[in-house]
């Protein structure tokens with residue numbers, strides 16, 4: 001690949017351009033040279049739809065803080081918000097699974113009772 005800044009050819013494993021020292025996008029840094037921090041926004045939105053609305057909204061709030069803090073140069077804050085968002089996403093998936101069991105188990109029990117009655 002080639003450096004986006006000076007056009008020099010860069011080894012695929014390089015993290016910074018050997019010629020101008022600009023961080024290589026996609027190697028732990030974004031195109032602006034800031035450390036890339038995953039915001040988990042897609043996962044947060046999906047768990048809001050499929051799992052729990054309240055927990056999902058909290059995850060979305062933290063996910064949206066990641067990009068805000070990155071834009072402010074608050075790398076540590078962005079990484080912390082990213083971790084918190086992921087924690088809420090995982091908790092939300094667990095809650096979603098438990099919640100669906102609350103529907104599935106009575107449905108199976110009702111079906112079994114109906115089968116026994118017949």
Ligand SMILES: [Zn+2]
Nearest residue numbers: 003006017020
């Ligand atoms: Zn360069």
